[in-house]
Amino acid sequence: MRQAGRYMKSYQTLCEKHPSFRERSENVDLVVEISLQPWKVFQPDGVILFSDILTPLSGMNIPFDIIKGKGPVIFDPPTTLSDVEKVREFIPEESVPYVGEALTILRKEVNNQAAVLGFVGAPFTLASYVVEGGSSKNFTKIKRLAFAEPKVLHSLLQIFATSMAKYIRYQADHGAQAVQIFDSWATELSPVDFEEFSLPYLKQIVEAVKLTHPDLPLFLYASGSGGLLERLPLTGVDVVSLDWTVDMADGRRRLGPNVAIQGNVDPGVLFGSKEFITNRINDTVKKAGKGKHILNLGHGIKVGTPEENVAHFFEVAKGLRY
Numbered sequence: 536m537r538q539a540g541r542y543m544k545s546y547q548t549l550c551e552k553h554p555s556f557r558e559r560s561e562n563v564d565l566v567v568e569i570s571l572q573p574w575k576v577f578q579p580d581g582v583i584l585f586s587d588i589l590t591p592l593s594g595m596n597i598p599f600d601i602i603k604g605k606g607p608v609i610f611d612p613p614t615t616l617s618d619v620e621k622v623r624e625f626i627p628e629e630s631v632p633y634v635g636e637a638l639t640i641l642r643k644e645v646n647n648q649a650a651v652l653g654f655v656g657a658p659f660t661l662a663s664y665v666v667e668g669g670s671s672k673n674f675t676k677i678k679r680l681a682f683a684e685p686k687v688l689h690s691l692l693q694i695f696a697t698s699m700a701k702y703i704r705y706q707a708d709h710g711a712q713a714v715q716i717f718d719s720w721a722t723e724l725s726p727v728d729f730e731e732f733s734l735p736y737l738k739q740i741v742e743a744v745k746l747t748h749p750d751l752p753l754f755l756y757a758s759g760s761g762g763l764l765e766r767l768p769l770t771g772v773d774v775v776s777l778d779w780t781v782d783m784a785d786g787r788r789r790l791g792p793n794v795a796i797q798g799n800v801d802p803g804v805l806f807g808s809k810e811f812i813t814n815r816i817n818d819t820v821k822k823a824g825k826g827k828h829i830l831n832l833g834h835g836i837k838v839g840t841p842e843e844n845v846a847h848f849f850e851v852a853k854g855l856r857y
């Protein structure tokens with residue numbers, strides 16, 4: 536689940552002093568402070584690096600910003616082969632040294648009381664933001680590229696795949712103990728197109744990382760993943776993160792007993808009563824079956840969620856015995 540963020544008063548206060556998202560996510564001290572905010576209050580089992588899937592873009596020669604009230608903006612979206620040729624392969628140690636430094640500090644601060652978690656964007660999801668110029672409702676630009684000029688999209692996807700494999704290794708080498716790949720928009724694709732524009736690149740990333748970091752657990756999240764569920768483990772990831780639109784019992788049945796599943800309580804449930812939250816947690820855990828389940832929300836915590844309900848989620852979760 537997204538931990539830090541606007542539902543926390545301490546984060547809102549910090550945002551008043553540091554209104555720029557780029558600053559908050561690129562200054563080592565701020566990254567460490569924000570990453571630790573939820574940990575200090577709720578003591579979860581994992582501490583997520585405060586960053587964004589788009590953070591690598593400026594180092595790849597794709598200028599961007601994340602603007603309050605508007606979300607991500609890509610200033611000069613690449614659409615032609617010559618634009619794509621200007622995209623540089625990512626060199627994390629040169630472009631985002633603050634990420635490595637922050638992860639190393641987080642490991643020390645957390646002192647093995649929780650796992651430090653890294654993340655990256657999947658090639659198709661990154662390409663969607665980049666080609667659309669930001670968030671999108673209809674995904675017309677990325678689909679035009681996919682279906683009218685597939686070679687151009689494939690070369691962009693390849694740069695992202697090579698770059699994100701390197702970025703996962705970099706995060707692991709600096710302290711991340713597990714890394715989640717977010718393919719948030721993969722489910723905008725028909726399964727047959729997922730097999731062409733996402734799956735091969737995810738496989739490539741997983742294979743490349745497993746060669747050098749065979750013990751690093753890799754997670755994969757896609758929003759609204761019901762239509763793609765059986766295809767997600769084909770990437771080779773260790774854990775599939777399930778969103779709440781799939782019933783956990785169906786998810787377990789469709790993925791089989793050997794795939795580890797993370798999820799999948801609807802973040803909206805945290806607006807309900809404490810009793811409602813408890814019941815939903817118990818229902819999810821029961822449906823997940825014995826073992827190979829990491830209890831989590833099915834997506835990030837929503838703005839306006841009462842912090843005491845988040846605390847309740849963690850209290851109930853910690854009291855569970857599988």
Ligand SMILES: Cc1c2[nH]c(c1CCC(=O)O)Cc1[nH]c(c(CCC(=O)O)c1C)Cc1[nH]c(c(CCC(=O)O)c1C)Cc1[nH]c(c(C)c1CCC(=O)O)C2
Binds near residue numbers: 536537538540584654
């Ligand atoms: C698609 C995506 C993005 N970013 C991310 C995804 C994949 C997860 C998903 O499917 O939601 C991942 C992400 N982004 C952020 C985290 C933080 C880590 C954590 O504390 O959990 C994580 C894990 C910080 C952030 N990244 C962003 C925020 C909210 C803006 C802010 O705090 O100023 C946070 C906390 C901004 C962002 N970043 C992105 C969008 C679409 C937005 C705008 C969303 C909004 O305005 O609600 C791109």
